Amino acid sequence: MLGIDEKLTETERLSAFFHMVNRLLPPDQVVLAIPPEMPAGEALSLMRANGYSQLPVKQGESVLGLFTYRAFAxxxxxxxxxxxxxxxxxxxxxxxxxxxxxxxxxDEFRGLVDVLDERDSVVVSGPDDLIAILTPMDVLRYLYSVANAFVLIEEIELALRALIRASTPDHELFLTCIRNALSKKYKDKELPQRLEDMTFDEYVALLRDGRNWPHFESNFGGTRERTRGKLEPIRDLRNDVFHFRRELSIGDHKALTTCRDWLLRCVRKVHAREGGRQ
Structure with a gap:
């Protein structure tokens, strides 16, 4: 009924919509458990060698506790x-x-934030069924992967607005650029008067218009065609992200990062030209 494969487990079905613990676990995590009789020095060496801050102590299938640097100290x-x-x-x-x-x-991970802050780790999924160890860094990496595209798009869009403003400091010039680029689209409707009222595609249209480009060239650099080629793919990725159409690929994230870095250089160039510190 919900458009989800009925062969999936209940947890897998729920995690298609909600952020459950199973989505936070690194796919390549290998749980290294140690027996209760292992000498502490040997356990510490294992932790150093593997970059772990804790090791579960198991007897058979039962988790007796966690050996950590803090516990040793x-x-x-x-x-x-x-x-x-x-x-x-x-x-x-x-x-x-x-x-x-x-x-x-x-479980929903939000209920574990305070626990992770206090204890640095959570055992998944129970005393007699060790599946994984969840750490604050696992949560941070997961949230970064979820939020990274939104953060990059925010930076791109705000930088784009700032550069357009810097290129058209006179409001009448700005309105002229809007008329040049958007009159056909709006026809009998009122044209937008502010950048905040425009879509990302309309920002690109401002720069794409040959009559407008001389005003933007010095701040964006390169050619009109190259600028268009950098921004139009971002428009499409933005729509995919904000409408949750698909998961972005590594290449998509790289494209967002490349565009963001380019706009950062443009902003720094304008700032330096105006006499500010880089």
């Missing part, structure tokens, strides 16, 4: 005059300092 701090080298102690001696928090794949 707290236990060592308790030993005023340690009779033994703490690195030789079994990791189970350190588990009282880290009480694991658990989450299911179908």
């Amino acid at each position: 707290l236990e060592v701090a308790k030993m005023k005059k340690p009779a033994v080298d703490p690195s030789t102690l079994a990791v189970e001696e350190f588990l009282e300092h880290e009480k694991p928090a658990y989450a299911r794949l179908s």
